[in-house]
Amino acid sequence: MSDTPQENALLPEALRFQSPAPLVDIGANLTHESFGRDLEATLERAQAANVTALIVTGADLEGARHAAALAERHAPLYATAGVHPHHASAWNAEMEAAMLELQRQPRVVAVGECGLDFNRNFSAPRDQERAFEAQLALAVESGLPLFLHERDAGKRMLEMLREWRDHLSDAVVHCFTGERKTLHGYLDLDLHIGQTGWLCDERRGHHLREFVADIPADRLMVETDCPYLLPRNLPAKLKGRRHEPALLPWIVKELAHWRGESEAELARRTTQTARRFFRLDNVPDTGRPGSAPTGGASA
Numbered sequence: 001m002s003d004t005p006q007e008n009a010l011l012p013e014a015l016r017f018q019s020p021a022p023l024v025d026i027g028a029n030l031t032h033e034s035f036g037r038d039l040e041a042t043l044e045r046a047q048a049a050n051v052t053a054l055i056v057t058g059a060d061l062e063g064a065r066h067a068a069a070l071a072e073r074h075a076p077l078y079a080t081a082g083v084h085p086h087h088a089s090a091w092n093a094e095m096e097a098a099m100l101e102l103q104r105q106p107r108v109v110a111v112g113e114c115g116l117d118f119n120r121n122f123s124a125p126r127d128q129e130r131a132f133e134a135q136l137a138l139a140v141e142s143g144l145p146l147f148l149h150e151r152d153a154g155k156r157m158l159e160m161l162r163e164w165r166d167h168l169s170d171a172v173v174h175c176f177t178g179e180r181k182t183l184h185g186y187l188d189l190d191l192h193i194g195q196t197g198w199l200c201d202e203r204r205g206h207h208l209r210e211f212v213a214d215i216p217a218d219r220l221m222v223e224t225d226c227p228y229l230l231p232r233n234l235p236a237k238l239k240g241r242r243h244e245p246a247l248l249p250w251i252v253k254e255l256a257h258w259r260g261e262s263e264a265e266l267a268r269r270t271t272q273t274a275r276r277f278f279r280l281d282n283v284p285d286t287g288r289p290g291s292a293p294t295g296g297a298s299a
């Protein structure tokens with residue numbers, strides 16, 4: 001991965017966090033237009049921060065195709081393919097066929113982002129349920145784990161997952177921000193939990209701090225959800241900046257504090273969990289720059 005000296009010069013010193021152990025960012029929206037011009041530099045900063053693997057979220061058909069293409073092109077990237085509940089109204093048979101095809105690609109490691117979001121209902125709840133149910137079936141068909149989104153819909157999500165759980169391999173509720181009872185409902189279903197910088201937010205994340213230690217270490221993974229959810233308690237110099245994977249160590253440090261464990265241990269355990277969950281060690285890595293001794297060929 002190349003970077004220009006100019007871009008490095010623009011990197012604020014305060015952004016130079018470095019995790020004591022390699023991290024996997026399981027939710028990075030690198031198809032977002034804000035990364036269009038400096039993706040290489042962004043990945044370089046992630047490497048420097050010891051964020052060594054990233055799962056690029058695919059949240060609609062165009063985004064999922066883009067995410068899969070990025071994962072083909074850049075060594076540390078993997079992709080998910082799914083339709084976010086906000087876009088659920090667009091779900092149809094052609095989209096289902098296109099998703100199935102994407103989910104067969106070797107670097108697409110999960111079905112999602114999919115689920116339920118009754119917070120803003122950008123798609124009607126019945127459309128959300130229909131699209132979600134179809135994607136649960138896709139996960140069963142492919143055997144891939146699910147990358148789930150849930151906001152203000154824990155009760156219905158639990159009902160639907162209870163019906164499907166026996167047929168699914170694995171599932172992670174990404175960016176979990178709900179209540180303790182919902183968390184334990186997910187844990188009882190043997191689900192994994194993703195944590196973002198939400199708990200760095202003293203206004204709306206404080207409840208999470210009280211029970212984030214309830215999540216067993218082998219079911220917890222970490223993510224930025226960048227460019228969204230910039231941690232609110234960053235050093236002043238970084239306020240207002242775009243969120244990016246290089247900031248993940250800051251979130252891990254905060255999470256480790258509220259779980260009462262060391263940053264290094266949390267980094268090590270979450271990475272072990274993410275590599276197992278997404279089966280990263282089974283993904284072929286040929287044909288990408290940096291993965292072969294010759295390098296240089298673009299996919």
Ligand SMILES: [Zn+2]
Pocket residue numbers: 113148149150174175
């Ligand atoms: Zn989400």
